[in-house]
Amino acid sequence: MAHTDLNMDNQWLPFTPNRTFRQDPRVFVGAEGMHFTTHDGKKVIDGISSLWCVGAGHNRRPINEAIKNQLDTLDYATAFQASNDKAFKAAQMIADMAPGDLNKVLFCNSGSEAADTALKVALAYHRARGEGHRTVFIGREKGYHGVNFGGMSVGGLPANRKAFGAQLLPRVDHMRFIHDPVNHAYIHHEEPVWAEDPLLELENRILVLHDPSNIAAVIVEPIAGSAGWYIPPQGYVKRLREICDKHGILLIFDEVITGFGRLGVNFASDYYGVVPDMLNFAKAVTNGVIPLGGVICRDFIYDAMMNANSPQHAIEFFHGYTYSGHPVACAAAIATLDLMKEENLFARAGQQGRVLGDAMHSAFKGLPNVISIRTLGLAGAVELASIPGTPGKRAYDIFMDCFHKGVWVRPAGENIVICPPYIVEDAHIDQIVQTVADSIRRHA
Numbered sequence: 001m002a003h004t005d006l007n008m009d010n011q012w013l014p015f016t017p018n019r020t021f022r023q024d025p026r027v028f029v030g031a032e033g034m035h036f037t038t039h040d041g042k043k044v045i046d047g048i049s050s051l052w053c054v055g056a057g058h059n060r061r062p063i064n065e066a067i068k069n070q071l072d073t074l075d076y077a078t079a080f081q082a083s084n085d086k087a088f089k090a091a092q093m094i095a096d097m098a099p100g101d102l103n104k105v106l107f108c109n110s111g112s113e114a115a116d117t118a119l120k121v122a123l124a125y126h127r128a129r130g131e132g133h134r135t136v137f138i139g140r141e142k143g144y145h146g147v148n149f150g151g152m153s154v155g156g157l158p159a160n161r162k163a164f165g166a167q168l169l170p171r172v173d174h175m176r177f178i179h180d181p182v183n184h185a186y187i188h189h190e191e192p193v194w195a196e197d198p199l200l201e202l203e204n205r206i207l208v209l210h211d212p213s214n215i216a217a218v219i220v221e222p223i224a225g226s227a228g229w230y231i232p233p234q235g236y237v238k239r240l241r242e243i244c245d246k247h248g249i250l251l252i253f254d255e256v257i258t259g260f261g262r263l264g265v266n267f268a269s270d271y272y273g274v275v276p277d278m279l280n281f282a283k284a285v286t287n288g289v290i291p292l293g294g295v296i297c298r299d300f301i302y303d304a305m306m307n308a309n310s311p312q313h314a315i316e317f318f319h320g321y322t323y324s325g326h327p328v329a330c331a332a333a334i335a336t337l338d339l340m341k342e343e344n345l346f347a348r349a350g351q352q353g354r355v356l357g358d359a360m361h362s363a364f365k366g367l368p369n370v371i372s373i374r375t376l377g378l379a380g381a382v383e384l385a386s387i388p389g390t391p392g393k394r395a396y397d398i399f400m401d402c403f404h405k406g407v408w409v410r411p412a413g414e415n416i417v418i419c420p421p422y423i424v425e426d427a428h429i430d431q432i433v434q435t436v437a438d439s440i441r442r443h444a
């Protein structure tokens with residue numbers, strides 16, 4: 001199919017430069033395993049699991065079959081005042097995988113909805129306990145929690161906030177970012193040891209500026225994914241838990257990227273040995289095939305909401321989506337999680353993560369403009385010095401160049417991010433990394 005055969009007049013593309021897209025379009029019409037097929041018949045390797053989703057690789061028959069069977073059995077059923085067998089089963093599987101007493105799953109359809117759902121749970125929970133004054137949220141600079149108003153407000157990527165400033169949630173603060181470009185530019189499957197405690201400032205702000213009694217929740221990605229795979233210093237995640245415990249603040253981990261195997265274990269919470277009060281997930285839970293997201297809450301949150309003084313017929317939490325717990329999405333999740341287990345794919349992600357990390361550090365270190373390489377789990381970022389006056393251009397040009405060479409990576413600010421499906425083989429890693437390295441040289 002030539003691209004002149006495609007009518008591109010009507011789709012407004014998300015997070016894409018629409019004005020230039022048509023001159024050099026990226027149009028996928030098929031996918032199998034590690035690869036896409038483009039409209040003009042080229043094979044492109046998926047170096048980013050299609051936005052961190054496709055852990056098990058593309059077009060997996062067991063997931064497809066589960067979806068088809070579900071369509072023929074229960075296509076959809078109203079989500080309010082009812083549920084369905086697949087939603088119960090998916091929730092049970094997810095709760096069983098989650099650490100600690102993270103047992104109650106509120107389903108939604110995306111990471112953005114999960115963020116806003118978790119923030120609303122936090123407010124409602126505090127109110128149910130008579131602490132309705134706890135309304136301040138604390139996020140982190142360069143955090144990403146999707147694009148809805150709550151998630152955008154606690155998020156900290158300036159470009160995502162800039163045009164909407166006047167409408168951001170008012171009672172939000174941000175912790176400082178977790179990157180030390182001088183001492184920890186190169187991180188290879190380790191936790192950088194910082195000389196200072198980056199959370200001292202947070203504690204100070206909680207105590208002095210806001211007063212702990214006003215703070216509802218802290219929300220973070222354990223590893224900053226969308227900003228470009230920035231890894232927290234040693235002890236950071238545990239310290240966050242301690243600070244929140246000390247002040248009665250709920251801790252929300254946004255594991256939309258880190259959840260379901262990316263770090264070689266179920267969740268980043270397992271990796272760091274810290275149980276948050278809420279854990280947000282989406283993406284890999286269905287292998288990206290059908291939208292599904294959710295918030296897993298600890299028992300005490302659910303219990304507090306149930307025990308609030310309201311009549312038995314009254315709804316305890318006025319929140320939900322038409323498609324919460326959609327049977328087809330939940331069938332996809334069940335099949336995905338079964339498949340991941342059967343093929344031991346989380347452990348495989350951990351193993352291949354080492355291969356990816358080794359390859360990225362040896363191929364990129366010392367190349368022109370490379371200022372940082374950070375790898376952990378099956379993901380890594382190489383950061384490049386920006387071209388003065390045109391931030392992000394170098395990474396964008398490299399991304400486009402790699403696409404033309406058959407490799408799909410992700411530009412994130414000045415970073416090129418690589419996070420392939422868990423089924424990735426050594427030869428694929430080699431191809432992706434060498435293609436990026438060649439392109440970095442070409443864009444010196």
Ligand code: PLP
Pocket residue numbers: 109110111112113115144145146147221225226254255256257282283
């Ligand atoms: N939270 C995190 C940590 C994410 O990485 C993303 C998406 O990349 C989101 C939330 C938003 O998810 P969605 O695009 O499904 O709304």
